[in-house]
Amino acid sequence: MRVFFSEKHRLHFPQGELSGGELVTPYERPSRVEYVLRRLAERDFADIEEPSPIDRAELHALCDAGYLHFLETAWDAWVAAGHSGEIIASSYPARRMRIDRPPRDIEGLAGYFALASETAITRGTWEAALSSASCAQSAANHVANGAGSAFALCRPPGHHATADMFGGYCFLNNAALAAERFRKSRAERVAVLDIDFHHGNGTQDIFYSRGDVFFGSVHGAPEDAFPYYSGFADETGDGPGEGTTLNVPLPPGTGYPIWSEALDTLLLALRGFGADALVVSLGVDAFKEDPISFFKLTSDDFKDAGRKIGALDRPTVFCLEGGYAIEAVGLNTVNVLEGFLETSHLAIS
Ligand code: 6XA
Numbered sequence: 001m002r003v004f005f006s007e008k009h010r011l012h013f014p015q016g017e018l019s020g021g022e023l024v025t026p027y028e029r030p031s032r033v034e035y036v037l038r039r040l041a042e043r044d045f046a047d048i049e050e051p052s053p054i055d056r057a058e059l060h061a062l063c064d065a066g067y068l069h070f071l072e073t074a075w076d077a078w079v080a081a082g083h084s085g086e087i088i089a090s091s092y093p094a095r096r097m098r099i100d101r102p103p104r105d106i107e108g109l110a111g112y113f114a115l116a117s118e119t120a121i122t123r124g125t126w127e128a129a130l131s132s133a134s135c136a137q138s139a140a141n142h143v144a145n146g147a148g149s150a151f152a153l154c155r156p157p158g159h160h161a162t163a164d165m166f167g168g169y170c171f172l173n174n175a176a177l178a179a180e181r182f183r184k185s186r187a188e189r190v191a192v193l194d195i196d197f198h199h200g201n202g203t204q205d206i207f208y209s210r211g212d213v214f215f216g217s218v219h220g221a222p223e224d225a226f227p228y229y230s231g232f233a234d235e236t237g238d239g240p241g242e243g244t245t246l247n248v249p250l251p252p253g254t255g256y257p258i259w260s261e262a263l264d265t266l267l268l269a270l271r272g273f274g275a276d277a278l279v280v281s282l283g284v285d286a287f288k289e290d291p292i293s294f295f296k297l298t299s300d301d302f303k304d305a306g307r308k309i310g311a312l313d314r315p316t317v318f319c320l321e322g323g324y325a326i327e328a329v330g331l332n333t334v335n336v337l338e339g340f341l342e343t344s345h346l347a348i349s
């Protein structure tokens with residue numbers, strides 16, 4: 001299975017994350033990737049390729065123009081405004097306020113385009129986000145050209161990013177870009193399977209009214225887990241997309257027996273949908289030792305989950321999302337990929 005990876009992820013390394021009322025070292029940090037690379041090397045995933053440059057047309061087709069302009073220019077505007085720290089959103093257009101009037105001031109603008117405050121923007125964030133997105137696009141291209149599967153080693157992650165908001169460590173929705181690349185190739189119906197601990201609100205939002213892209217997710221119940229305000233079971237899609245969103249929220253303490261039943265439910269729905277291609281939002285923060293999550297999966301469970309996904313036999317792109325039990329992130333990620341390769345008949349390269 002070819003891996004798409006760019007060193008440019010390092011350009012995004014914020015020093016602070018607002019957590020529990022303190023600025024802590026961000027959970028989403030560059031070293032996460034080192035552990036994944038190390039395990040990939042140990043387990044014979046030697047085919048690592050630099051992604052092609054981002055396809056701007058596809059990025060602009062997916063995202064709001066004002067949002068992209070904000071991401072590209074935010075750091076310079078922040079510095080020009082005399083701020084010396086990192087960009088952390090603190091004011092939001094909340095209930096009954098004006099979302100039709102983006103402010104001029106960069107601090108206001110940051111809140112206008114943010115969905116949460118833990119995620120800082122720094123000098124290299126835009127370039128890193130572009131490189132991450134290009135990994136997803138290139139991986140989808142590789143699979144669309146006939147490879148059975150590919151792994152986009154994306155950092156920063158993407159599944160919380162909507163067409164016009166960043167947050168939850170995400171800036172550009174890598175999985176959505178991969179799905180759109182599949183749609184542009186021969187795939188008429190594409191499914192996104194999100195197994196990250198957190199609900200992929202961004203991916204859901206992007207495809208909510210679309211009948212051609214299915215979104216299925218198993219995640220921590222919104223009553224108890226970030227992103228709190230989406231991911232309920234009664235979110236099922238809208239208009240032509242009615243029935244193409246499926247959420248399985250689960251409570252604190254959930255272990256593999258219940259979690260894997262949810263995965264089976266999602267896979268059954270994907271089969272029923274008749275997806276020609278699959279994008280997996282591969283977060284491994286459902287791990288029992290993850291510091292910010294509350295499921296109880298073991299490393300072996302991730303391998304079994306991979307086997308189940310492989311048995312679908314669909315051309316598949318995996319995009320890395322979350323996972324913060326730093327040393328185990330590599331093992332758990334590679335376990336999913338290996339499990340997949342064990343059962344997928346398409347997984348020829
Ligand atoms: C912020 C938690 C952000 C979680 C981000 C994540 N308190 N998403 O892992 O998948």
Ligand code: ZN
Nearest residue numbers: 196197198322
């Ligand atoms: Zn997550």
